[in-house]
Amino acid sequence: MQYTQLTDNDVRQMLDRIGIESIDALFQNVPKRARLDRPLCLPAAMTEPELIAHLGALAGANHGCDELTCFLGGGAYDHFIPTVVDALAGQSEFVTAYTPYQAEASQGALQAFFEYQTLICQLTGMDVSNASLYDGATATAEAALMARGANGRRRLIVSGGVHPDTRRVLETYLRELPMELEIIETPTGLTDPGVLRKACSDETTAVVVQSPNFFGCVESLERLAAVTHDAGAPLIASVDPIACGLLKLPGACGVDIAVGEGQPLGIPLGWGGPYLGFMAVREAFMRKLPGRLVGATRDTNGRRSFCLTLQTREQHIRRERATSNVCTNQGLLALRATIYLSAVGRTGIANVASLCLSKAHYAAERIAALDRFELAFAAPFFKEFVVRTRKDVGKVLQHARQHGILAGVALGRWHEALRDCFLVAVTEKRTRAQIDALVAALKEA
Amino acid sequence: MTSNPDRIPRPDAPPPLLFEQSHPGACAVSLPAADVPTVKPASVIPADLLAAVPPPLPEIGELDLVRHFTRLAHRLFSVDANFYPLGSCTMKYNPKINERAAAMPGFTNLHPLQADEDVQGMLGLLHTLQTALAEIAGLADVTLQPAAGAHGEMTGLMLINAWHRSRGETRTKVLAPDTAHGTNPASCTVCGRHAIPIKSLPNGRVDLDDLRKRVDEQTAAMMITNPNTAGLFDSHIADIAEIVHGAGALLYLDGANMNAILGVARPGDFGVDVMHYNVHKTFSTPHGCGGPGAGPVAVRAGLERFLPTPHIVRRDDGTYALDHDRPDSIGKVRSFYGQTGVLIRAYAYIAALGPEGLRDVSEKAVLAANYVAARLKGHFAFPFEGPYAHEFLIVPQLTQHGVTELDVAKRLIDFGIHPPTMSWPVAHCLMIEPTETESLATLDAFANTLIHIANEAATQPDRLHSAPQHAPVTRLDEVGAARKPELRWRAAEPQDKSAGQQEPPPRIHKA
Secondary structure, three states, rough: OOOOOOOOOHHHHHHHOOOOOOOHHHOOOOOHHHHHHOOOOOOOOHHHHHHHHHHOOOOOOOOOOOOOOOOOOOOOOOOOHHHHHHHHOOOOHHOOOOOHHHHHHHHHHHHHHHHHHHHHHHHHOOOOEOOOOOOOHHHHHHOOOOOOOOOOOOEEEEEOOOOOOHHHHHHHHHHHOEEEEEEEEEOEEEEEEHHHHHHHOOOOOEEEEEEEEOOOOOOHHHHHHHHHHHHOEEEEEEEEEOOHHHHHHHHOOOEEEEEEEEEOEEEEEHHHOOOOEEEOOOOHHHHHHHOEEEEEEEEEEOOOEEEEEEOOHHHHHHHHHHHOOOOOOOOHHHHHHHHHHHHHHHHHHHHHHHHHHHHHHHHHHHOOOOOOEEEEEOEEEOOEEEEEEEHHHHHHHHHHHHOOOEEEOOOOOOOOOHEEEEEEEEOOOOOOHHHHHHHHHHHHO | OOOOHHOOOOOOOOOOHHHHOOOOOOOOOOOOOOOOOOHHHHHOOHHHEEEOOOOOOOOHHHHHHHHHHHHHHHOOOOOOEEEEEEEEOOOOOHHHHHHHHHHOOOOOOOOOOOHHHHHHHHHHHHHHHHHHHHHHHHHOOOOOOOOOHHHHHHHHHHHHHHHHHHOOOOOOEEEEEOOOOOOOHHHHHOOEEEEEEEEOOOOEEHHHHHHHHOOOOOOEEEEEEEEOOOOOOOHHHHHHHHHHHHHHHHHHEEEEHHHHHHOEEEEHHOOOOOEEOOOOOOOOOOOOOOOOOOEEEOOOOOOHOOOOOOOOEEEEOEEEEEEEEEEEEEOOOOOOOOOOOHHHHHHHHHHHHHHHHHHHHHHHHHHHHHHHHHHHHHHHEEOOOOOOOOOEEEOOHHHHHOOOOOHHHHHEEEEEEEOOOOOOOOOOEEEOOOOOOOOOOHHHHOOOOOOOHHHHHHHOOOHOOOOOOOOOOOOOHHHHHHHHHOOOOOOOOOOHOOOOOOOOOEEEEEE
């Protein structure tokens, strides 16, 4: 296939106008020894029908959550995506537009991002949101860098309840900087405020927690915020946006920087990306926020309009003094979240959260009632919980898989102490029959 | 109800915000009622952790929601509707088949923590893409994980730091030409390194003397964009590589401009050790109003062991796997494995074009740029001599009329053309990148329009000062927006509500 439209005749005409004989002459600045003197070693071009068949075969070689019943979570969740999300976010004007630097030509995107920022503030109870970051883990890392930029302290305290992959991303980011990272272990599934208090000092950059945390347990953000603030540090909380339909909002709990993975907000599982990192802060952090910000203003005729703003924080102006190197947002994913949140609305988000809560507790009760299965933690949970089994975890999950069920995420890879455990997530999409089938498969295993 | 005609929305009026359309009780989503016993939240979660009321999201019915976002879509320039000669951004056509590929349920419904056996098609696709990107770069191996170009820069610098550390060194400086993308120095800072600018010569190339003066045993790397941001291939690239390597540093390529050299020259062959791609530029994945993109990073042999974890590998039996056991890796740089949906599109693009097609892309992109430049000769100043790569700079010679490059850019909007990149890397310039996918008719229409605007600037400068006039809004008060930031909608104060007042209606231009 080719996507160029220039015919041989066009090319001839263009060369004539430039005043050269062949396209080769345009590459005269590329030194001979830097040139490739053979074709690239790649598979031959495909026509459209060949390519569709080829891609179809690759897609067909996977076994996804349309074919299997998904109880996997661990940061990505099989929530229902309303049809309007695909239909509206798929409009090609949104898909093929650039970053809205030219405000007059980009009001549609700018208004959508302004609405996104507002929705994230409403959802988290925070003052200000940016226009999104890459994903939940990098949003958490950016929050840590922002806190360091604000107070210059060098010791980041991270709860053991934070997703282990997020902790690894934090380690990667902090390794290059004069910063240390301290993990607070969470043997009960929850961050212990007393242990946190002992760890905090006047060198604490920030405290990072997650709620519901990696184990599904609901943390008391209010108590953790109080302890953190006593050390003069900000609390960074990674939250599940669906849980915000039910739990006290981070903003009401004293959280200073709320971040999270926006995938549950109308974004397909898509084998891990592209997803959406959201970040919302208290007013005091507004000018320290990484990433893009959209603001409302007026045009010369006084009409309400929107533009990218506070760009003096950004790389193209501040260069090495920029607060972050992030120079995009996840535009199309932020748009999906905007459509999702306005489609479900106030009552819908509460309904989704309530369904998750009921179904997860139904599943947990039934599983815990099985011989040789129990819940690993007594802490309150929302839509996800850790199951401990005296059977072999690998075999249990394999047995369920043979019955078309993705029963959970084995935790041994991340936590040696939890090698006899797996994490089960139950969204509003799961039916009672599916949950019963899961329970039956675990029992048989 | 009001009878005030000013309150009747006009077809061209800005759509109200979602929040101003909220209609309590409306909802665009229906879900089945619980088929399990309903759990009272307070019976399983301590009351002090629960919210008293749901978050105050707007409530909107499905049709109004559809109209709202459709109207927003219509207030937006896009590649599908407009020519977008936006230098350094490669706004080429985004093939429709790529969208079809990425939307295949066999890809969209995969959970990232499924077993490798369940995702062989996905792993195979991504492994093939890694291999293809390594071949195009002339380098040994590739990670697909970085989420964007800047994220790729950061990952690449971390790889370079890890390589130095493995040799018992910690180097603190990173050199970059003064014309580098702003993300280059910002990425250095994020990686705890100092960015040192290197001068450019009047001909747009790196000043080798300045480079020799500044490179030393503290230099970790030099970051270079080649072809550079002025649209010129640096013919001294071999000398640059030699100087950098001579100091024990590595050469990093910002791959923003790869669209000019696909199949023509490979970074690995001209001395580059580490580079990132912008697949949203070079490999046609759509920009989505600012994202998602993807910034895969390629490395020379010897640096593979530092690539982020996990890495996609092909086993001896021909199956594919995620390798998590990488003791020398810089670690994880993001959640899960990458911007997969974006990478599928890039894969489809490379598979569609094949080796000849990719080379044809660069040849036509370079041809289109040089053709438009030839058409504009005599009407604008050219800070640098051609031939150009895939983009070039012009400077409007218009200042005697008080017209700036911004005015020219905004006037283009009136003609349905997205403005070029402005004022960078040379003062008052416009950076024009037509791309290979435009027709000759579009290129000619663009050149004619720019020439027309240049004439207008001389005869009717007010048309430029007041542009755009045919966009949904005229120029904005951006200074005011930054001075008193209004970054979210807020509900009106209760007393206003009781007085029956709403946000004032948008004022309609009466001219």
